[in-house]
Amino acid sequence: MRALISWLVWAGLCISPVQAAIDYQLQSDELIAQLQVADQPQLSLSKTLVDVFVQHQQQAAQRHGQPVTARLVVQQLLDDAVLAAHAQQRYDAEQLWPKQRVGFDYQVDRQRQQAALLRGYYGQAIEQAIKALPDGSLASVVQWQSELDLKPLTLQPGLTIDLTPDQRQQAGQMIVVSTDFNQDGEPEQHITALDIYQRQNVQGRLALQQGDVDYLKAQARQRVGELFIQHWVQQRWSHADWQALEQVLVNQQLAQRLRQLVGVYADIHDDNPALRAAAEQVTDKQLQQAYARHRDDFKVVERAKVQRIQLADQHSADRVYQALQKGLNFEQAATRYSLTNDTELGWLQRSDQPRSWMHSVAFTQPEGHISKPFRSPQNTGPVVYEIVRIVAREDGFLPLSDAGVRYELAREIAAQQLLQNYQQLQQRLRQQATISLNQRLAGAS
Numbered sequence: 001m002r003a004l005i006s007w008l009v010w011a012g013l014c015i016s017p018v019q020a021a022i023d024y025q026l027q028s029d030e031l032i033a034q035l036q037v038a039d040q041p042q043l044s045l046s047k048t049l050v051d052v053f054v055q056h057q058q059q060a061a062q063r064h065g066q067p068v069t070a071r072l073v074v075q076q077l078l079d080d081a082v083l084a085a086h087a088q089q090r091y092d093a094e095q096l097w098p099k100q101r102v103g104f105d106y107q108v109d110r111q112r113q114q115a116a117l118l119r120g121y122y123g124q125a126i127e128q129a130i131k132a133l134p135d136g137s138l139a140s141v142v143q144w145q146s147e148l149d150l151k152p153l154t155l156q157p158g159l160t161i162d163l164t165p166d167q168r169q170q171a172g173q174m175i176v177v178s179t180d181f182n183q184d185g186e187p188e189q190h191i192t193a194l195d196i197y198q199r200q201n202v203q204g205r206l207a208l209q210q211g212d213v214d215y216l217k218a219q220a221r222q223r224v225g226e227l228f229i230q231h232w233v234q235q236r237w238s239h240a241d242w243q244a245l246e247q248v249l250v251n252q253q254l255a256q257r258l259r260q261l262v263g264v265y266a267d268i269h270d271d272n273p274a275l276r277a278a279a280e281q282v283t284d285k286q287l288q289q290a291y292a293r294h295r296d297d298f299k300v301v302e303r304a305k306v307q308r309i310q311l312a313d314q315h316s317a318d319r320v321y322q323a324l325q326k327g328l329n330f331e332q333a334a335t336r337y338s339l340t341n342d343t344e345l346g347w348l349q350r351s352d353q354p355r356s357w358m359h360s361v362a363f364t365q366p367e368g369h370i371s372k373p374f375r376s377p378q379n380t381g382p383v384v385y386e387i388v389r390i391v392a393r394e395d396g397f398l399p400l401s402d403a404g405v406r407y408e409l410a411r412e413i414a415a416q417q418l419l420q421n422y423q424q425l426q427q428r429l430r431q432q433a434t435i436s437l438n439q440r441l442a443g444a445s
Contacts, residue, residue, distance in 0.1 A: 021431070026438040033074050033441075036434040037085040045077060046241050049248070052121045053077065059120065071441050077248055082429040084254035087261075096257050102202045110249045115226040117245075118233050129232055134183075142224055143178045143187065148213050153193065155209040161202060163194075163209070171197055176220045181231045189227065191220055199223065262425070263418040278414035279407075290409045291400045298405055302396040304362040306345040307331070309338045309387040310376070317373030317385035324370055330389050339384060350396075358388075367393040 026034065033045040054073045061068045087096060097106055104112075119126060134140040152170045153163060163171060171194035178187035196219045197208050207215045234242055259265035263274030291298075307330060311317040320337050324330060334343040348359050357377050365371060371388040378384070398405050 021433065022435045022437060024437050024439050024441065026436050028438075032070070032438045033078060034436040035078050035081050037082050037429075037432070038089075040081075040085045041247075043078075043081050043247060043251075044240065044244055045074060045248075046238075046244070048237070049241055049244055050074060050077075052117055052245075053248075055121050056117050074437070074441065077251070078433070078435060079426065079430070080248070080251040080255040082433050083258050083426070084251040086425070086429050087254045087258040091258075091261060095261065096254060100201075104201050105198065106253055108199045110246075110253065111226060113249055113252075114245065115229050118229050122229075122233065126229060126232055130228070138221075138224055138228060141180050141183060141228075143180065144217075145175050145177065148174075148176060148193075148216060150193070150208060150211040150213060150216065153197070153209050154211065155206070161206050161209065163197065168194060176216065177224060179224060179227055179231075181228060188231075191223055196220055196223065259422065262422055264415070264422045275411060275414055275418065278418055279410040282410040282413045286413050287400060287406060287409050290413055291405070294409070294412075295397055298398040298402075299395055300398055301350060301363040302394045303347045303349045304365075304393045305347050305391040306358065306362045307334065307389045307391055308343055308345060308358075309334045310340045310343075311337060311373070311385045311387070312339060312382075314373065314375075314385055317387060321370075321373050321387055324387070330370065361386075361388055362390060362393075365390045365393075367391075 026032070030047050031044060032047055032050045035043045035045075050070060050073060053076075054068065054070050057068045057073055100106070130136070130138060152174075153167050155161065156164055156167075172192050174193040175190045176193055176196060178190045180187050182188065193208070193216065196216055197205060199219065200208065204215070204219065237245075256265065260272065261274060263272055263278060265272075309320060309330070311320060316337070320328075320333055324333055331343075345358065348355075348362050350359075350363070352359065361371065365388070367390055369390050371386075373385045373387050376384045376386050400406065400409075
């Protein structure tokens with residue numbers, strides 16, 4: 001059975017004039033695209049901003065052998081923008097930004113993504129800028145608090161991991177490190193224990209409330225690094241480009257959240273209410289049709305005829321296995337070497353109750369296969385090693401009445417329908433948007 005659809009192949013959703021109100025009137029070398037959606041602020045994508053995302057995606061695509069073009073990247077950024085605008089019109093803030101009880105805050109994720117993008121693009125230049133500091137490191141432009149004590153933040157008895165109101169106030173007044181990137185003796189920013197605490201997932205918050213000062217310092221150094229990257233880039237970028245970068249990152253999160261809400265993206269660790277609800281609406285007729293198309297995906301071993309040789313140690317087992325590989329008859333080897341006379345196990349049935357570990361071994365091996373020696377997982381008696389031969393195997397199919405089959409088919413049918421609905425929504429949103437592209441993209445693929 002094909003895996004549940006959890007992500008979309010953007011390369012197959014290319015922008016074309018029939019999908020959106022597109023013109024190619026932008027002539028500036030520095031402006032690649034502009035987007036206007038309803039009453040939302042205009043989004044302008046400069047060459048610099050697009051280049052940052054192109055390089056980032058090219059590095060990721062190299063691992064998968066997928067092509068990345070500037071036009072495709074622009075398309076993704078524009079699609080995210082129209083989807084984000086729709087999400088903000090369709091859902092309230094609580095739905096779009098649910099509280100992250102375990103994971104990282106959305107803003108923290110954006111800040112880390114921002115730092116990663118810019119570090120990837122300007123890496124060498126940023127390293128040179130750090131080396132040019134008075135002592136060749138960020139240590140010369142930060143001031144650490146001489147004494148750090150996390151005892152006031154100790155975890156309080158209760159059912160949740162969180163600071164009390166009093167603890168939050170204390171943490172907000174507890175300066176960990178101050179930055180002076182301008183080197184003028186006037187700190188630009190004070191990083192407090194509360195700043196660091198709010199940037200953690202549940203494990204990080206727990207570490208801080210358990211008094212782990214080393215962890216606090218490590219997280220503070222990471223934040224200092226992110227702030228230096230931000231400071232360095234902001235000195236070189238226009239205010240408009242910086243705002244556009246921040247908006248693009250928000251758009252990406254909102255578009256992703258929209259896909260979760262409409263059911264076309266499901267984290268393997270989380271339930272997806274939209275997908276679950278759609279699966280509950282799948283009819284018996286749809287299940288029957290899908291089962292007829294995918295019955296081979298539900299093939300199972302009904303029974304297997306098994307022989308075994310049991311040996312006292314790994315050395316003996318390896319020696320017998322090598323002899324079998326050279327042509328020694330299995331029955332003769334069993335008679336000559338096996339510790340047990342119970343070498344003919346006969347037919348092991350899928351319907352056997354209870355099933356043993358031998359069923360698991362037998363049902364995962366092809367007919368005629370002789371297994372390599374393995375230590376028996378039996379819980380009683382002396383340690384022994386097994387060599388198993390699958391004499392014959394008979395396969396069958398799980399019936400449509402099987403609960404697991406119905407569950408998987410229903411979710412697959414629902415996922416396909418939700419994806420189709422999402423693609424139709426995406427097309428409508430594109431048609432409602434006004435897009436201007438640089439003339440250089442007119443003939444780009």
